[in-house]
Each structure stands twice: as C-alpha cells, then as structure tokens.
Amino acid sequence: MLKFIFNKLLMLIPTLLGITLAAFLFVRLLPGDPVTVLTGERGVSVERKAELMAQLGLDQPLIVQYGYYLKNILSGDFGQSIATHKPVIDEFFSRLPATLELAFAAMLIAVLLGVPAGIIAAIKRGHWPDHVVMGVALTGYSMPIFWWGLLLIILFSTTLGWTPVSGRIDLIKYYFEAETNFMLIDAWRSGQAGAFGSVVHHLILPAVVLSTIPMAVIARQTRSAMLEVLGEDYIRTAYAKGLSPTRVIMVHALRNALITVVTVIGLQVGSLMAGAVLTETIFAWPGIGKWMIEAIARRDYPAVQGGLLFIAVAVMLVNLLVDVLYGWINPRVRDGK
Amino acid sequence: MSLLSVRNLSVAFPTQNGWFQAVEGINLTVNPNEILAIVGESGSGKSVAMLALMNLLPPQARITCDELVLDGKNLLQLTATERRRLNGGTVAMIFQEPMTSLNPCFTVGYQIDEAVKTHVGGGRKERKEQVLSLLESVGIPDPARRYDAYPHQMSGGMSQRAMIAMALAGQPKLLIADEPTTALDVTVQAQILELLLKLQQQFQMGLILITHDMGVVAETAQQVVVQYAGQQVEKNSAYELFNHPHHPYTAALLSALPERALPTGLLPTIPGLVPGQHNRPQGCLFAPRCAYQQARCQTEVPALAQQQQGWIRCFYPLETETML
Numbered sequence: 236m237l238k239f240i241f242n243k244l245l246m247l248i249p250t251l252l253g254i255t256l257a258a259f260l261f262v263r264l265l266p267g268d269p270v271t272v273l274t275g276e277r278g279v280s281v282e283r284k285a286e287l288m289a290q291l292g293l294d295q296p297l298i299v300q301y302g303y304y305l306k307n308i309l310s311g312d313f314g315q316s317i318a319t320h321k322p323v324i325d326e327f328f329s330r331l332p333a334t335l336e337l338a339f340a341a342m343l344i345a346v347l348l349g350v351p352a353g354i355i356a357a358i359k360r361g362h363w364p365d366h367v368v369m370g371v372a373l374t375g376y377s378m379p380i381f382w383w384g385l386l387l388i389i390l391f392s393t394t395l396g397w398t399p400v401s402g403r404i405d406l407i408k409y410y411f412e413a414e415t416n417f418m419l420i421d422a423w424r425s426g427q428a429g430a431f432g433s434v435v436h437h438l439i440l441p442a443v444v445l446s447t448i449p450m451a452v453i454a455r456q457t458r459s460a461m462l463e464v465l466g467e468d469y470i471r472t473a474y475a476k477g478l479s480p481t482r483v484i485m486v487h488a489l490r491n492a493l494i495t496v497v498t499v500i501g502l503q504v505g506s507l508m509a510g511a512v513l514t515e516t517i518f519a520w521p522g523i524g525k526w527m528i529e530a531i532a533r534r535d536y537p538a539v540q541g542g543l544l545f546i547a548v549a550v551m552l553v554n555l556l557v558d559v560l561y562g563w564i565n566p567r568v569r570d571g572k
Numbered sequence: 573m574s575l576l577s578v579r580n581l582s583v584a585f586p587t588q589n590g591w592f593q594a595v596e597g598i599n600l601t602v603n604p605n606e607i608l609a610i611v612g613e614s615g616s617g618k619s620v621a622m623l624a625l626m627n628l629l630p631p632q633a634r635i636t637c638d639e640l641v642l643d644g645k646n647l648l649q650l651t652a653t654e655r656r657r658l659n660g661g662t663v664a665m666i667f668q669e670p671m672t673s674l675n676p677c678f679t680v681g682y683q684i685d686e687a688v689k690t691h692v693g694g695g696r697k698e699r700k701e702q703v704l705s706l707l708e709s710v711g712i713p714d715p716a717r718r719y720d721a722y723p724h725q726m727s728g729g730m731s732q733r734a735m736i737a738m739a740l741a742g743q744p745k746l747l748i749a750d751e752p753t754t755a756l757d758v759t760v761q762a763q764i765l766e767l768l769l770k771l772q773q774q775f776q777m778g779l780i781l782i783t784h785d786m787g788v789v790a791e792t793a794q795q796v797v798v799q800y801a802g803q804q805v806e807k808n809s810a811y812e813l814f815n816h817p818h819h820p821y822t823a824a825l826l827s828a829l830p831e832r833a834l835p836t837g838l839l840p841t842i843p844g845l846v847p848g849q850h851n852r853p854q855g856c857l858f859a860p861r862c863a864y865q866q867a868r869c870q871t872e873v874p875a876l877a878q879q880q881q882g883w884i885r886c887f888y889p890l891e892t893e894t895m896l
Contacts, residue, residue: 468672474628475667476687476738477660490677566722567676 236562242553250475250543250551255308258543259301262536268293269317269534291317295537304540313544316530323541327523331545332416333403334522337514338439338507341445346500349450352494353457358484360462368454376451381508384444385516398440401519405433438568441518445510449503456499462491467491494565505550525554575778576602576663577745578627579639583617583624586632592849594620596802599876602746602778602795607769609781609793609810611825615846617802618782619668622748626665627655643745661691664739665748669755670731672725680707681719685739691742706737709774711767729760731766739770746778753785765792786829790814798822801846801857808882816881818889820862856886864888 248403270287271278279287288294292303304368307314310380313323392400399405402416411425422430464470465488473483519525524543530538562568584597595617602608610618624635627647640647643662647655659665667673675683684703688694692702700719707715710733716740723731732752739747749768753761769792769873772779783789789796796813798806806819817823824842826832844861853859859869868887876885 288825366620468667468669469675471623471628472667472673472735472738473675473686474656475626475659475665477656477690477742479688487675487678491675494677565677567724 236559239562240555243558245554247548248451249549250444251547253303254544254547255296256301258540259304260297262444262531262534262539263297265534267534269536272532272534273317296343303535308544313541316538317535318530318533318538322546323537326526326538327542327545329416330521330523330526333418333520334508334511334515334524336419336438337441337445337520338504338511339521340442341507341510342449342500342503344446345450345453345503348446349453350457350496352450352454354461354484354489356454356458357461357465365458368458372451374451374453375447376455380444380448380513381517383447384441384514387440387444394499399437403434403437403520404430405437409433441514441520444517445507445514448510449500449507452503453496453499457492457496460495461488464488464491494561497557497560497564501554501560504553508546508550551553573608573644574601574641575604575643576600576780577639577641581621581624581637581640582635583620583629584634586634587849589849591634594802595624597876598799598804599807600780600797602780604745604778605772605776607779607781607793608793608795608797609783609789610781610797610799611784611786611789612799613784613846615801615848616799618749618799621799622665622750622780622782626659626663626748627652627880628659628665635846639643651753658746660687660739661742662744663746663748664742665750666732666735666739666752668751670735671723671728671755674733675732676723679720679722680726680734684734684741687738687741700740701883703737706740707734709740709771710734711763712737727760728756729764732756732760732764734894736764736767736771740775743775745775746771746780748780748782750782751784752781753783753788770775786825787831798825801852803857803885804876804883805858806882807876807884807887812881818879818882818884818891819858819886820864820890821858823890824861824863 253453268288269286269291270293273287274284278284285294292300295303304314316323316326338455350510352368352372356365361367388400391397404422409422409425409427409430411427411430412422412426414421418434419431461484465484470483472489473480473487474480478487508524510520512522512527515522515524516528523546527539527542529535530542577758578598578600581598581600582593584591586592587846590697598617598621600608600621610621612618620629623629624633624637625640625642629635632690633640637648643656645658645662650658669731674680679732680702684706685699688699688702689704692699694702704715704719707718712718712733713869718726718734723734726734736752747768752768753764756764765788768779771777781793792892793810796806796808797804798813798819800821806813806817806822808818813822814826817826821842824840827840828842830839842861847853847857847860853870854873855871856862856865856869856874859865862869865890872887874885874887876883879886881889
C-alpha cells in the first residue's frame, strides 16, 4: 500500500509541472497587466510604467520569468501578491479554511442526500420516485450555479428571511479571535452562546448551492451503480440465504455500488472547487474562490499562479485519498498489485 | 408425507410481444432423503421453476400454482416475508456460477456466518466455530485461513464448496442444486458431485439436482423428470427411465450419450432447436423435432398422463426396450 501511495505521489510531479506552466501562461494571456490595473484610470508615464514593470520582473522575456518562477517554487518561495505585498502562501492558507468548510458542508449534503436518493430511484426503477429523483437531478445538474444561488437568496433570504444573504457569521453580535480560521471550530471554542448556530445559519444556503451539482451527479451514479449490482448473482444468493430485502440492498448491494460512487465523489471535488469560485462570489464568502476572482481582476500574477497550483495540489491529494479509499472498499484492488 | 409437493406450477414473463410461458404446468414430488433429477436442454425452464419455488423471481414474473407444500407448510398461504424466512432454512439453493454467486466485497466466512446468524443464531464465537466446521465438512482445507479469504482469492471449485457450506448453514431439509458443476473444470465436477451426494446422505436431505448430464443422473437420482420447452415430458424412476424411455425426446437424449454411441462412432443428435416464444408449435411442442411424429401430433396437445410405468406426455409413447 505504501508503495502504491508513493508511486501515485511520484506521478504528481509531471502533472504539477504542467500546471505551473499553464497557470503562468494563462494569466499572462489576459489583456492588461498588473501595473495598468494598479495605477488606475489616469495611468502613468511610459517611463514610470517601464520602471514598475522592471521592479516586478515583468520586463524579462517570458521564458526567463518562468525560469525564475520555477526556481523560486523549488526553494519554497511562491512569490508575493502584487496587490497586498504579502506572501502568496500566507494569503492562500489564511483563506483555505473558509473554502474547506464550505466545500466539506456541500459534500456532506451532496452525499447524504445524493446516495439515498440514488438508492431509492434504483429500487423504485420506472416508478414515480425514480422519475422524481432523476428529474430533480437533471434539473440540478443543468442549473447554472450563479443563477441558482441568486434564486435561493431571493426566496430564502429576501422573501422568507430565513437565512442571511452573505458572510460567515453575524458580525454585530459575535466577536472572537480567529484561531483555526474554521469558523465552526472557532465559534464552538469561543463558548459564546449562539455563535455556533449563527455560523451554521450562514453556512447552509451557500453549501446547498454548492452541493447541487455534485448531489445530482452522485444521485445518478448511485442509481446506475445500484441497478447494475442488483442484477448480480450474489444478490440472488443473498436472497436465497433468507436475508431481508433491507439487508440485501443496504449491505450486499450498496457495498458494491459504493465502489463506483466513491470514485465519482472524488472526481466531484475538482468541480466543487470550480463551483466554489462562483458560490463564494455570490455569498461574499471570504475563501479561495473569491480571492482568485479578485486576483484575476487585479492581474495579480503571483497570486493567480500560486492559487491555481495549490488548488491543483489539493484536488490531486483528494483523488489520491479516493484511490486509497477505493482499495479499502474493493478487496479485489487491494491485493491486485 | 412428501417433503415437497408442487402441482401445476406455471411461470410467465412479460415481453414486448406478450407473455412468454417459461414454465408450464409443472408437477413435482420430492420425498425426504430422496434425490430427484431434472434434466433438459438450456431454456427448458428448469432453473426458472426452482427460482419460482424459492420466490426468487423478479416481481414482474407471473407465477401460478395450484399447490405448493414444503415440509407441511402451504407456501401459497404464506406472506413474502414468511416465505423468505424459509429460504436458507428449510430449503436452500446452490447455483451454477459459484464465482459470481459470492459477494466479492465480503469474506467467505462473513457470508456463511450471515446464513448461520439468520437461521441458527448464537454468539459470535459459537457461530464462528459453526462456520469453521461447515467449511471443514465441505472439504475446504485450512478453514481458519479460508474464513478470511475473499471470493476472488478462491478457485471455482473452492467457491462452490463455500456455496454448499452456506446452503448447509441453515440445516435445510431440501437442497436445490441448479447445475452445480456446469461452470467447473471437468476434474472438479466429479468431486463436487460426490461431495453433494455425501452431504445429502449425511444430513438426510431431499435433493433436487438440475443438470443436463445424463450420466450424473443415472448414477445418483432415484426419480427423474425430463423437461422440454417449459413442460415436463416424462417422469419416472431413474431405473425405468434409463432402461425404458417412453417419450421420443427422452429416448433421443439417451441415445445422444457418448456411452451409447453407435458403433460407427457418430453421436446421434436431435435436429432443430427448442421452440422459442414465436415458433411454439400448435400441437406437441416436440413434434417438429420428433422422429416418430404423426398428423395428430401437429394439431393436438398431449397431456402428461400416467402410462405404463411413469408419466409421459406423448400420444405414441415408445414401447420398445432400448439397449443399455
């Protein structure tokens, strides 16, 4: 197993190299440059601009810039944000917990609702519960996140007044020092009455919005995996043994169906990051996604490059985790190597 | 009193072109400690009839039956849950494909233990001992190690032994073996069959053996049913059936045995195919392939009737003694 993990980690290196190049080039393909954005509408003289570009090292040929970038990464220096002059790595990790909290809540909702919905659809195949689940899943999958998020805000926040419009906590009522930057943990540890509830209250709507697409995908995959598994010989054996339908479905069938579903859940983590960009922007959620959007708007090259690289590493680590989990769920993979 | 009594069991499946009659009016009687063999080509409805008996068919199957009594219980009056509880307990079944019949995600020990837990009960430790002794009794070497093995780590023969152990876990009075050796290597087939017969004697079970191996039938069964296209065409004691086959289909099956091959070295075959859903003959289902067919066979349907020594579905049963 250790060798398996080591091999997977080794395979990350060329992928990461590719990502640094892609991030480096894409951000420079955008029209404009950091200096133009920094100096604002009035602009500066040509000489001053050249001076500033030289300060940032942007006057060098691209290949040289890339070389410096790589060299710095290898020595652990991911550069400084042009906008804030703080190290990119600090900027990233101070915002990461907010995104993780949101993504984790969204994934929890997606799995807790998506898997049972898929199971029900599979058992009731061709009947109304199946049609309802599949209809809702298709709608959810096709719904653009920014539009869906706005609709939910209009309904639940503006019209019904059930949830806050944005933010992570009611700032007027509660204040405590950020320790972990995971608002749920910090609020819990602050011991202030109602603080934790307020965080959950703020988390629900963005998490629901972010969970929609993964939930739809998970429900559909669970359904098709269950349908396939339910036709297997060992399901007939389980019934022939006299086991209850509940046990046959929830133990014998689900365990096998989960092999496929776990893979799909892992793949959804990538699209979850993409969804986080939109969700965080809509709900003014101070996480990685919102930070990336702002960095792009400022043409903050080091921040965009660093952010993309870290996100890629995170997604790949999650996929590695899924691979390990996969071996744990599927005994045939475990000693296949 | 008989252990199993089935009267007029029929099974039909819905298809795009109406109902397909997979099993038509089957009658069966199995006595305690008796071996009944059901033979017939693929698609003759042998497995479907047994699955209907176990209530394991998909819900869209239409099952009708006049009488279904197992071990003194009228199954037709039981609810689905009550019938399910008999499965694995009073009646157990083993299947054709041992490799796919075991769940790949659970150890063999766990899967056998489930059956013990459902039908015998007991604490964790007692059950484990029970499972180990079951594994031992089906001839699995080193049961303690095999207990924790996953199905993919076992051979086909070993898997079938594990399936047999699982079937025995509930101490069934009737064991249904649906072509238990078909998917196995020839060398293993004899071992598994021998094991089944030994266990049948040891546990005093009734055994329904579904097979298309006539040689196996001759060696093991007391009663034989020959099935064709969902119908029973001949029922008799094994001795009578092999020495005096009366239905032309039985006779044709027997003469196709390699042991009975003609001196020319050629194996006789039965021309044609089993009729499907769309080409079912009006009269006798076997008529189009029958060497002895007459005009009446094509228009009238023969009934399964007691004739001579057994039950035969034929207007013109063969009387001549065939050579053994």
